[in-house]
Amino acid sequence: MYEIDPSRTDLTEEFRNNPEGPHSPELQLIVNRLRIMPLAERHVLVCTKPGREWVLAKIPATRGAKMEIFEDHRFSDYNEAVWEVFKRRWKTVTGHDLT
């Protein structure tokens, strides 16, 4: 499995500046890695107002269980919301914070 090099903040900046892509081949590997991590470890988004508001959330490990909703992490810009997801997953996978 692909191992992310946590020192490659040049690639995280690339993502932050263009979250929708297309991404460079190296960044795409990171994006792919963050998209195949176990479901229960992932932060995701919930759209609360179509096209206008998103909130950070986590899907529980078991079906039927309550979603974990991070009410204090609401976003009016989708790309900012995605950046928050990216940062959280980066932290989970690499153990390093992104600012």
Add this chain to the structure above:
Amino acid sequence: MKRVLGYSDVWSVVPGAKIRFKVSTYGPERYRADLVRVISGADELERGVFREEEIDAPFNGEHSGRLQPIHAGSYAIVPTSSVLDALESFTVQCWVFATTPDKGEQGLISQWRDDPATGFTLLIDDGGSVAMRVGDGTGGLSEISTGSPLAERRWYLVSGSYDASRGEMSVSQEPAASTLEGLRAASARGAARAFAGAKAPMMFAALPALRPDGKLGSQCHFNGKIDRPRLSASVLSAAEVSAAATRETPHDQNPQVVAAWDFSRDIGTDAILDVAPNGLHGRTVNLPSRGCKGHNWSGAEQNWRHAPQEYGAIHFHDDDLYDAGWETDFEYVVPTDLRSGIYAARLRADGDESYVNFFVRPPKGTTTAKLAFLASTVTYMAYANLQWTFHERYAEATETFWTTMEKSDVFLQEHEEFGLSTYDTHSDGSGVRFASRLRPVLSLVPTTHCWSLIADTHILGWLENEGIDFDVITDEDLHREGVGLLEPYSAVLTSAHPEYYTTAMLEGLRSYLAGPGRLIYLGGNGFVWRCALSDEFPGAVEVRRAEDGIRYRDEEPGEYYLEFSGEYGGLWRRLGVPPQAVVGVGTIAVGFDASGYYRRKQGSFDPRASFIFEGIGDDEIIGRFGHLGGGASGSEIDAVDPMLGTPTHALVVASSEGHTKNTLIVPDEIGFHHVALDGAQSPLVKADMTFFETPGGGAVFSVGSIAWAASLSHNDYDNNVSRISANVVRRFLEARPFAIPT
């Protein structure tokens, strides 16, 4: 997050018919209902695409709300009888294939009543072992367990007995013979208090539960297969249990066997048949899967009809759901002057909103337009309450997105009793084969993202904008009525994604095209999967994803034959009617990140096709805009393939380009994967806009792209996707016959 939900007893209605709405609230004591005509759906209201029309109806107004629960989980039930009530000493047994033996207590065979504990239960206990429980009718309860957890997905012969003369009970589990594994048999025997018959129905694959309304419900649902359950009115020896387990009619050899259920009988119905003389027949609840491989499946036969003795198992799931069974809250008799279209009872409560959609046909025996829009209600059903996107680990990598759930997704995650789609897996990992509309379908709300019905309303909104009259008819109507439904129309317009077709539907459509009928396929990934409907289970669709294709989930080998129809499931391209032989094009690639656009091809300059491109420049790029990926060619796209039946005289009038590396060729087109399967590299990744005439004076026009519909509204409907579509529809509605070139 959801405060009000509902569903209706039917989706397709004719004026004069009655439709019944069933509603549940989640907190609010009151809700408001209003009839609306859905003109064009959209999730982002500020884009100006969303349109609906409020219409007077007797039910408009405030209603009292109440919680109506859903009881998911399949099981089988046998009514109580004198034979069951007379039991003193007895043995129950079955073959069992547990798919989640460690999930907690799961009923296998029981005749049980709580408060006080009465009857017997053969079950999987909290430790995953087979156990036997007996109640004495006064609250005294005896239970013994083999104490040996069952291995997951392995067949065992399990049994439990009670000996009244000795006051003893026993339980046993014996793995099916294996030359590789050392799974061990286990059994236990011990003293038991007295047994008192429960004088209650027998239940397979669950334990009984008394609901608050006093009705018999179920709990502790079993995940897995049960094969050849038997009940004997004495304590059988191990040899006698084994003999009863293998014989198809064990009562012929051992008269102590008082019931022998053969689940290979009456497949396709909810009946379970007791082949022993007492006839303790029962029925299944919530559509467990039948036509399933039994403990003795040899692999020599793949069709349950050819070797029923090897297909004696039912696969039960704790999340199966057929009919939510809610009570009716209000009814509506469709007025005779209500125009044909897509309508909804719009429900509002406490800041939340839901839609219960339905489809109004023209009055019976008439048409009110020359054009029919064929709503893909069977496809809507197959996708109903899809949860793959947040259940499947690799969904994000497949669809190249960051999971962004809607409120309805959150609700479904937290309420698994609302059931699954045919894209999902059950809680035990097996594929979901049935999906029903007899429950709230949260994925069909016109204010959700552009997919399924919502994408289709973009076509209807466009027709409305163009001033083109249309009738709405549905897949279920076509399945029932065949070509007679279509024949009165000059032209039929498909949805953006008419993916699932029963044999009857496809025959109806092909018969229509054998005459002067004209078909306009403004979609992609169409006519792909064979599915089945059943008069036994109205409102449900069955899909078995045989062999290959974009399957989202694997299909169990040996179980490729549909239970509803007995037909072989899978892709129509493997079943004699590839989509290319119906509409000229068939699925070639799928990708959800960005869409491409079309460029005219040589065929567009053929005089036969000139009507299509009136007002379009020779070099004009077509559809470089839209709500799905920013282009008219995308999501799921189709191409011509003469080897699969594209008519020899078909004209490819435009093809798409600009596809990304995330748009990949579908598995059914690949013999061996390679590194150039994507839209950035492969010349095969393109949608072919195709036109051909038929011998009966009709014609077919296909765009081969789901995203096409989502481009129609661009620039207030003033764009070249809209223009091409209108050129085709208007010509196809003219009486003047088309002629095949000579």
